[in-house]
Amino acid sequence: MAGIYVHIPFCYSRCSYCGFFSTTELSQRSIYVDALLKEYQLRADYLPQGEPVRTIYIGGGTPSQLANKDLERLLRALPVAEAEEVTIEANPSDMTEAKLRAWREMGINRLSIGVQSFDEGMLAFLNRRHGSKQAKKVIRLAQDIGYTNISIDLMYAMPYQTMERWQADIETALSFGVQHISSYCLSYEQGTPLWRLREKGGLRETDDELANEMYAYLCQRLNEAGYKHYEVSNFALPGYNSRHNSSYWNDTPYIGLGAGAHSYNGRSRQWNVDNLHKYLREIMNGKVPFKRERLTDTQRYNEHVMLGLRTSKGIEATDELLKKAQPYIATGKLSHTEGQLIATLDGINILNTIITDLMRE
Ligand code: SF4
Incomplete structure (x- = not known):
């Protein structure tokens, strides 16, 4: 079995904590999809021959920033019909009814929604685009439209986040009965606005003791609610572990398409250049810009x-x-x-x- 990861590095705006490779050059989205299609052709031999593709994961950045016509072009070229799990990461601000319906028609059967928090103060602090009401509305909308495999991300150990506020976030998440919850401790990545604010003494960091208590509470409460804690940061109702992410932990080969994407074929790891323009230029010249490490x-x-x-x-x-x-x-x-x-x-x-x-x- 094998997996395909596609990196969509575009974001409408940048979150204060984000250290991922992403860009706000939205004008390049359509050209980028052209490049992804070309890279997929150029690397047709990367995965072991005859290996069925079990999972496809469109991650970012913000994949929900792609226009439907571009996403459709991309998915039409990938083996969606043979994949058991096709996930897209989505920002609540982009999730309109029309998009959600179109994604389902394209074969997407799993949503990973970047909620982070249901607390307006926390969302503003993180410089997220969406508000709490919007996140709640789109989760319900996705469920009404028929998505039965929804994951949401929640963040903890944020400055000014008390245990009570964290517990309220968890209860709100549970009230939707989503199938999967991923939860990450806020980290301070060098060079981000959040990191600079901490350097200037502009915030009080959550101490390790409280961060550990928050994590322990999360594990206990989600366990009580029937979620299996199957990986450090991941919890799922029975039968809903992320198959794609599990393949990273199970030595399954996968091809990563796009700027900054990583690939693994059992013998080596390789990663594409994490520079949008360099990636576009080289791919359009018929060359995949990557570095490889033989393991x-x-x-x-x-x-x-x-x-x-x-x-x-x-x-x-x-x-x-x-x-x-x-x-x-x-x-x-x-x-x-x-x-x-x-x-x-x-x-x-x-x-x-x-x-x-x-x-x-
Ligand atoms: S949406 Fe995700 S990738 Fe984009 S800036 Fe925010 S955290 Fe980073």
């Missing part, structure tokens, strides 16, 4: 440890790993269950340290 056995092993420990399944407890993991098992940071090593909630709080200790040099 050594040690790198592959370490990636397996790193990605596996992020999941609720964990990693196989080999003698080598058990030896290194003993201090963490003894202190309850890792559990050794049915031959697997699995990070506990306490362990997740220091997961990077654990992973580093378990890796090979």
